[in-house]
Amino acid sequence: MTTTLDKPTPEAPAEEGRSARSLVDAVFRAREIAIGGALALLILGTWLANPGFLDDQGVKDLLLNSSILVLLAVGQSVVVMTRNIDLSVGSVVGLTAFACGHFVSGTDHSALTVVLLGIGLGTVCGLVSGALVSFGRVPALVVTLGMLYIIQGIDHAWAHGEQINAVNVPDGVLSLGSGSVLGIPYLPLISAAVLAATGYFLRTYRSGRELYAIGSSPEAARLAGIPVRRRILAAYAFSGAIAGFAGALWLARFGTVVADAANGWELTVVSAVVVGGVAITGGTGSVWGAALGALLLTTIGSALVVLKVDSFWQQAITGVLLLAAITTDRVLQVRTTSALRKRSRR
């Protein structure tokens, strides 16, 4: 009854596919390279202007300052990859730092106990957010915003204006923040280890790839039989665990903790992740890029101090970087898509 007009199309030769692939590879790698390059330039420039920037103490400071943000960026990027967001991380860090401090004050608990406590508490927070997002099917931004308020409120109500003093924190815990091995402080080593493990997991394990799949197309993920809700729950639990870990490290590093530690960090973390090339619409990017983004943001802050530029500029620069990053992403995405279309059409 119905006839349709037909059209012959020549098959695309294999070489076409290969060149399209290398083009896309280049674009995907470009982000890590670009951020790495910017970071290198920034460090080089600052060092030339003030060689003190890269002396032993300078490097140590840089590493110490960035390690907690890098850690949080790793946790956040796992959530963002699944096309979600976790705005509660800042408040989780604050809560766990205070809780851990409260727990160890005047005792001689070991660093390990504190870390486990932090991770446990953080995981609980992450599980609550994750359960609401995945099983409650409510917008992630709204829920984690609500969780931000709730956790922050609990934290402040508990602290009630008090603070944890370094003198009450056992030395074993504090040495985690100040100690080092072969001249490299523990903190950046821990961050690097978490980063490497997460990066390897996301690349080489089925459940890691499934996180990318969920972010790339939730509908397709469901049809492919991926347990979408459980994976999202796990991503949030991971992000929470990392935030809790970061809270414990915060205590170890600073010793003195007030209730609003890491207050407002959630947006800095999201910025770092997005600058590092993890698209807020999910499915792309790597924890390596996110870590580089975090490193870049921290380095800008330190460089401004060394260059004696008003530190008030830091936030404005971060904002510009963030806008530049998403704009570049968008332009590149439009270009690659149309390039790939043309290739497949020919």
Added chain:
Amino acid sequence: MEKPDKGLAPVLALRGVSKTFGAVRALHDVSLDLRPGEIHALAGENGAGKSTLIKTLAGVHHPDEGKILLSGEPVVFHGPADARDAGIAVIYQEPTLFPDLSIAENIFMGRQPRRSARRIDRRAVHRATADLMSRLGVALDPRRPARGLSIADQQIVEIAKALSFDARVLIMDEPTAALTGSETARLFSVVRTLRAEGAAVLFISHRLEEIFGLCSHVTTLRDGRHVASEPLDGLTEDDLVRRMVGRDLDDLYPKSEAEPGPTVLSVSRLTREGVFRDVSFEVRRGEIVALAGLVGAGRSEVAQAVFGVDRADAGEVKVDGRVLTAGSPTAAMDAGLALVPEDRRLRGLVMEMSIERNIGLTGLRDVRRRGLVSRALEHARAADWAVKLQLKYSRLADPVSVLSGGNQQKVVLAKWLATDPAVLIVDEPTRGIDVGTKAEVHRLLSSLAADGLAVLMVSSDLPEVLRMADRILVMHEGRLTAEIPRERATEETVMAAATGRAPDTDRTERTAAKEPTP
């Protein structure tokens, strides 16, 4: 019910399956047998329950009553994963892939070959994908991301996925709707290969010639009920249509002769880089002009550029001699243009809005009283057109999503006819709507033209083009290649122009020059 013919035992079967959504009975006591090595067609109008049946087999829906039998044993699918593990693969009309991931990852997501410590064996994944591609006879790089693949290639990826887990049952839901002829041919040869390997295939299509060309058995559904299961041998197209519709059809193409009036729409040298170029034509009052061509020839794109939803890079559109502002649908509407788009669920209607608000959306200035939107005027406007177009609805305040496809299309038509246009552009006006409504739409277009409306109709449905149009414009690879008056229009002349085989030496040369020698 026909007696199932002898042969192998069914690998997958439905027995007396019923499924209800709220007050709607989507399936009522439906049975179906799928045997290995057999391509089985599923026929029925839109809303007959085909999608529900597919989703039941795919594990998306659970039947309220009845059983699913897998190799004769009753099974319960808790989700798509269960159905997949049972060896059932579904290929949807528009595959849902992961655009950011590579073809190989798309195929093996969740089932990647692993090496020690449960790690993914990346090399094995790529090797297996390359094997699948060569088995299908397709040159697609396993590492290429799915973003930017044509729909045909996306379906190939889906089929490769089905092959990768040795699917025993392959369900194809209108896979050819968006394919070109050669892509369809390639798909069919792949499907025949699978049949030869012993797979059972369930094939759904609106195109009867595809059903007759590919399948050996057919099951027909009407209003969620099982009408017949029978071999296609000895069945005619008319028999099948009668089973689907339940009655003999009135004339599908009621075209009344019209006397063309003055030119109202004039398009000159319209160009959009990489899509179409140098398109010029005119449409007169009282005329139905069809824009024919292959899928991807740029017909919808021309229609959209004329209406201004896409911006043309060069050229101009005149309505009643006045040049339109480029890229402005508002200006086009003011000049008396209307566009009924191809994708009515995404572009034609706001699905969650009510019928009356959807119809009111094109006339927000007309339903005003003292500067504010008057609900009474809005309602009256909608009610008026609902009656004129014989819309079937319960309340005008209901969201359009509850209407059937044909009635949704009537709402889109109402929404645009209410603007009292001088030129109506319709893009695939009858795609995916049932045969009864199709005839109604044709009657409407014909009578509108008789009343002096200029109609530009983009259509892939060749009989519709041949019987409804006064004049046929044919596009090939972004260019207008022929203008054929009604008297000379035949399948052959239109197809020749559409495939670039027009007896126009100048054009054939140009086309030839465009093909690079590999």
Added chain:
Amino acid sequence: MTTMTTLTRYLRWDTAVGILLIAVFLAGTGTTEGFANTDNLSAALGDVSEIALIALPMTLLVVAGQVDLSVASMLGLSSALAGSLWQAGFAFELIVPVCLLAGAVGGLLNGWLVTRVGLPSLAVTIGTLTLYRGLASVILGDEAVADFPETYAKYAAYTETMPGTFVPYPVALFAVLAVGTAIALHCTGFGRSLFAIGAQEDAAWFAGIRVKRLKLVLFVVSGLVASFAGIIYTLRYGSARADNGLGLELVVIASVLLGGVDFDGGKGTLGGAVAGVLLIGLLTNLLTLNDISNEIQVIVTGLLLVASVLTPRIIAVVSERRHRRTAAEESVPVSAAP
């Protein structure tokens, strides 16, 4: 989707919030000394005046499927700008238009990035949130500028009310604007267009609605209102600081969503959003009067926010079960059943 429709037929969330608002008011009147008097109510309303003002354009944005997270930073930027100009000796009559201009330009940047570059508004405004707050620090550092002219300051403070009423000036302004915005959203073609854009942007564009222009206008208005709220905030507290209104964007969004405006766009009422703002205002006031600490108030806000998005879904699931429906093809990942 169908289940939501059935749900809204029985109970509309914005009505529920309205009822809750009245209940809180009555409960407050019955239990708390010093709640239901004009002085206290002026204070309660005055305290949320900036939030309320910004919530108006925010409601329009969310209905159109967008969000503007940069509003509080714009408030801070406007405040910092006003402070530094006042410090430099400019007339206050000149400062106000300059701040408003800054707000419009900031909104224009948001709108441009969203409509021309095609970026999601969430990402864009997280960026400008950082940028505008950063610019505020660049302009004013960590200084605080005070001593604004009393002639203007008194209009922002809730001690001064409209003659013959207990309504502070900013609240009166809000009331007028709220009525205007409600009419614009629910009774004009402009409003209908916003709902269409939020529900299905492509369909709106194909119906001849100027999608990009409308979105751009919304972002500009949002920036404009935020900068104006910045001036009110500065005058009300008598202090211009770069960190004025830090984190206020979250309270604004919380109020709007609490009022039943769908974060995914296309659904909601302005009345609901206003009820959401007032509910947060009254509740905060009531809790303060009962000596319940600020921390608990923050927790209550958070719980309300989660409840506002979760409750409708729970009701939907329950009614779904009751109707033995599986909305599987819509959103329930069936496979997640253990």
